Amino acid sequence: MTDNGQEDQEHLVAVVGMVGRFPGAPDVERFWENLLADRETITVLPDRADPAHPEFVPAYGVLDGVGDFDAAYFGLSAHDALITDPQQRLLLECAHEALERAGHGGMDRPVTGVYVGTGGNGYAEAVRARLHEMPFVDEWRVRQATAPDFAATRIAYHLDLTGPAMTVQTACSTSLVAVHLAVQALLNGECDLAVAGGATVVPHLPTMRYTPGGIVAADGHCRAFDADSDGTVSASAVGVVVLRPLADALADGDHVHAVIRGSAVNNDGRHKAGFTAPSVVGQAEVVRTAHEVAGIDPHEVGYVEAHGTGTALGDPIEVAALTQAFGSGEGRDAPCLIGSVKTNIGHADAAAGVTGFIKAVLSVEHGVIPATLHYRSPNPAVDFATSSFEVNATARPWPTDGPRIAGVNALGVGGTNAHVVLEQAPHQEESAPSTGHELLLVSGKTPAAAEAAADRLAEHLAAHPGTHLGDAARTLQAGRTHHAHRRFVVASGTQDAVTALRAPAPAPGTGALSDAELVFMYPGQGGQHIGMTAELYDGRPAFRRALDEVADAVAGSLGFDLREVLYPRTDAERAVAAGRLATIEAGQPAVFAVQYATTRLLDSWGLRPSAVTGHSLGAYAAACAAGVFAPADAIRLVAERGRLLGAVPAGAMAAVRLPEEEVLELLPADITVGAVNGPGQCTVTGPAASVARLAQELTDRGLEARVLRIATAGHSPLVDPITQCFAEAIEALPRDRPTLPVLSDTTGAWVDEDAVRGSRYWVRHMREPVRFGEALDTLFGAPDRVLVDMGPGRTLATLTRQHAAYDGKQTVVRLAPHPAEEASETAVLLAGVGEMWARGAHPDFAALQHDGPRRRIALPTYPFERRHHLVPSPTPFTPTATTPLTPTPVASPVSMTEASATGLPAEPGEAATGAPEAAADVPAGVPALEHPPVLQAVLTAFGQALGYPDIDPQDGLFDLGGDSLTATKLAAWAGSTFHLTVKASDVLRFQSPASFAALIEERGADASAAEKENSTS
Structure with missing residues (x-):
């Protein structure tokens, strides 16, 4: 497909994500590498070879790590993970990864359906054989954990997917039928996104028995369509794809691997020799039917990924059927190539269809058809001569020049057949290269996972330096779930990003809050400078609109344009602007303007304060943000304030690093304290000459004193003559009740809603000292607040960190660079947004995009922290002459390490090397420490119910992966053990072993007292 109009796209479905775990390949990328390298990844198992019984084939498509799972990530206890079928666990992980690879791993994804299936693997029988060792597991729990009924709904529950969730079971065609059903659901509008696939995971390696004419190859190699073919080889695999209507995928910037033009499913009925034929x-x-649905002629198909089992009956019938559907090769420019992935990895049963589908998608996407291995000469039972087909024996480029179209065939024992028609994706324009800084986010449920996510992203970007950083940022921002432990970097290129991601991480904090409480802190005059926020004014439309709004509102009263002062373009303009900005008449409205515009920019990004405060002049921007003043009125009031202050006798202010009481002892009569910013941070104010003289005297004495860039003596008796005029200016303006809590920098307390509207409040604010240190004391009373310095500069962030009560627990964020700092304003601002996000804020990341539409791209997925959870095989396999045809699962002995992870005791004599054997009389889950009898019993019960050998008395039931069913079991145990009435609600209320044990002891004491009273009466 080179171009599709909207009408043509209505019946087309895009493949936007793929994840798989295959023999010899932990992911799709390695799988494709193996295919292109002609690698067979079936494992020869020498320990399964038995010269006395050569009919047992020592080969299998082994999947690594089938017992490993990150139970904590999905909120499962160790016991729940242990008894859950590994197929369903791996499907869950792969579904999560597939959504992330598709860029839809965030919680705001479209309505998503699930269509998956699994094979038989005997795991439920293995669990039931160990039930005597798991006293809190019953038959219902086993069925819930192992029955295929729950494969789809388990994914829907844990990933919060609200579309249809259906388990599909059609034997070998299961996962391709699942793809077909997902396509139908998308086209019918039942969901907007769909996860489809399947898994066959045999946790204990089987030993397959060869029977002449049967399905198992004697030598452990699958030779599909070859003259020497004599069967297939079994394998474990998992495959999951994410599908979306093509029009939606293209509009939303999804990466489209290929397009599903059509699909069909049917059943053979009785048109065959027997049920399994x-x-x-x-x-x-x-x-x-699939061709008709796709609207194609068979001659357009360049490749068919066949079922291709290599069996004596299957291959000839499949090619005969395909020949009937395709017709002869007459009229074709080139034969249609045919192949089978089973020659590479074996037959993955329920996952076979989606495995072939993924191979075909990759072939269509990359224009290369991998080889079908072991093909030397055609099977004489297959009539290739009169067909359209040729077995693809070597990897080759796509054989046709037109749009690449492929078919995928899957056939199930029992007669359910599926066929899917794939076409290459329409051309998608690449995103424009990133032109500025980007905010890259990673997170994890644990600090270690967050660090691992950063490392994996760094490795990926280092390996793919051409990655568009804007696409990566968009994918990470909108296409991932944001967990509690977070890291971010701001970078302007992939190498910058790699360096930043590999830098030592900041010390891990407590993690993100569920909903961060942002406090916007607006500084006063002093940080202003020529060109401040020019980068934002030029590059962020929301900032520009807001600044234009207030600049236009105040232009008449100022007599000049604030923008000419803030953003001069020539040297001559800069000289004029610098002179004006140094005056209080221009400096104060300039500071207000950039603070207001910054507030509006953050608001457009979804970042809004829970409370506001200001420092001197900053209080006006804070009041405006809280809705007390309208923006136009506020800046006119600030301009009037600046005009009035400019009319008072020449004054100045100086910062003195001493406590207030010591400063007061040093002041001459004409200088007063203008601000107390902390226990050792003061500002003095008064006539300019006196302030300069005092600052020099203090410096000569070795004390720290610095004259500030503020040409007025605010907060001093010098302003008394202008207070009446200022009060009249306030009274002339409309004022509303604040919509946010306002913290006063005059009193250090929260402002009364009526008081902040009155002129008396603002006159007092201009005249009395600023007591920002006391305001910080108030803010520090809630350590979870995120304190945001709204700039310009970083004055308040510095004052906050220098405050004696600051202990590092409060998050302090700055949004602007220091005037002397050579840093990008956008980079500093984005870093501030990242800091807020890291503490739990919820930016609107779509609004954060600034340089055109961005695409979702494949990036590393979540770094699961897996542990081993696997029930041993109930019966080891021993070949004998009477061994039944059905293979019996075989398990390697479980080490003490594995037993600890699973919560099961090890078998006698199975201790790991160097580890002491467990005492025979110590049940699983018994804590090592001694506790009072009731608490010891409760700890043991919790350990057995949840599968953890060491439980702390203060651990919570839900934190350990327990649920209401666990609570019911524990309540029943407690009632039976202690002969008390205990309900599940008691366990849910008193979740820790310590509190639950205390409850039992209390009820036991009450019962004893009542019994004693009854006996005496």
Whole structure:
């Protein structure tokens, strides 16, 4: 497909994400590498070879790590993870990864359906064989954890997917049928995004028995369509794809791997020799139907990924059916190539269809068809001569020049056939290269996971330096779930990002809050400078609109344009602007303007304060943010304030690093304290000459004193003559009740809603000392607040960190660079946004985009922290002459390390090397420490119910992965053990072992007292 109009796209579905775990390949990328390298990844198992019984085939498509799972990530206890079928666990992880790879791992994804299936693996029987060792596990729990009924709904529950969730079971065609059902659901509007696939995971390696003419290859190699073929080889695999209507995918910037043009499913019915036999009629019909749905001619298909099991009956019938559907090769420019992935990895049963589908998608996407291994000469039972097909024996480029179209075939024992038609994706324009700084986010449920996520992202960007950083930022911002432990970097290129991600991480904090309480702190005059926020004014429309709004509102009263002062373009203009900005008449409205525009920019990004405060002049921007003053009125009031202050006798202010009581002893009569910013941070104010003289005297004495860039003596008796005029200016303006809490920098207390509207409040504010240190004392009373310095400069962030009560627990954020700092304003601002996000704020990341539409791209997925959870096989396999045809699962002995992770005791003599054997009389889950009898019993019960050998008395039930069913079991245990009435609600209320044990002891004491009273009466 080179171009599709909107009408043509209505019946097309895009493949936007793929994840899989295959023999020899932990992911799709390695899988594709193996295919292109002609690698067979079936494992030869020498320990399974038995010269006395050569009929047992020592080969299998082994999947690594089938027992490993991150139970804590999904909120499961160790016991729940242990008894849950590994197929369902791996499907859950892969579904999570697939959504992340598709860029839809965030919680605001479209309505998503789930269509998956699993194979049989005997795990439920293995669990039931160990039930005597798991006293809190019953039959219902086993069924819930292992029955295929729950494969789809388990994914929907844990990933919060609200579309249809359906488990599909059609044997070998399961996962391709799942893809078909997902396509139908998308086209019917039942969901907007769909996860589809399947898993066959055999946790204990089987030993397959060869039977002449059967399905198992004697030598452990699958030779599909070859003259020497004599069967297949079994394998474990998991495959999951994410699908979306093509029009939606293109509009939303999804990466489209390929397009599903059409699909069909049917059943052979009785048109075959027996229930397990295949049928030419049924298979041919399903292919023809798929072609009709896709609206294609068979001659357009360049490749078919066949079911291709290499069996004596299956291959000839499949090719005969395909020949009926495709017709002869007459009229074709080139033969249609055919192949089978089973020659590489084996037959993955319920996952076979989606595995072939993923291979075909990759072939269509990259224009390369991998080789079908072991093919030397055609199977004489297959009539290739009169067909359209040629077995693809070597990797080769796509054989046709037109749009690449492929078919995928899957056939199930029992007769359910599926066929899907794939086409290459339409051309998608690349995103424009990133032109500025980008905010990259990673997170984890634990600090270690967050660091691992940063490392993986760094490795990926280092390996793919051409990655558009804007696309990466968009994917990480909107396409991931944001967990509690967070890291971010701001970078302007991939190398910058790699360096920042590899830098030592900040000390881990408590993690993000569920909803951060942002306090916007607005500084006063002093940090203003020529060109401040020019980068934001030029590059962020929301900032520009807000600044234009207030600059236009005050232009008449000022007599000049604030923008000419803030953003001069020539040297001559800069000289004039610098002179004006140094005056209080221009400096104060300039500071207000950039603070207001910054507030509006953050608001457009979804970052709004829970409370506000200001320092001197900053109180006006704070009041405006709280809705007391309208923006135009506020800046006119600030300009009038600056005009009035400019009319008082020449004054100045100086910072003195001493406590207030010591400063008061040093002051001459004409200088007063203008601000107390902390226990050792004061500002003095008065006539300019006196302030300069005092600052020099203090410096000569070795004390720290510095004259500030403020050409007035605010907060001093010098302002008394202008207070009446200022009060009249305030009274002339409309004032509303604040919509946010306002913290006064005059009193250090929260302002009364009526008081902040009165002129008396603002006159007092201008005349009396600023007591910002006391305001910080108030803010520090709630350590979870995030304190945001709204700039310009970083004055308040510095004062906050220098305050004696600051202990590092409060998050302090700055949004602007220091005037002397050579740093990008955008970079500092984005870093501030990252800091707020890291503490739990919820930016609107879509609004954060600034340089055109961005695409979702494949990036590293969540770094699961897996532990081993696997029940041993109930019966080891021993080949004998009477061994039944059905293979019996085989398990390696479980070490003490594994037993600890699973919560099961090890078998006698199975201790790991160097580890002491467990005492035979110590049940699983018994804590090592001694406790009072009731608490010891409760700890043991919690350990057995949850699968953890060491539980702290203060651990919470839910924190350990427990649920209401666990609570019911524990309540029943407690009632039976202590002969008391205990309900599940008691366990849920008193969740820790310590509190639950205390409850039992209290009820036991009450029962004893009542019994004693009854006996005496």
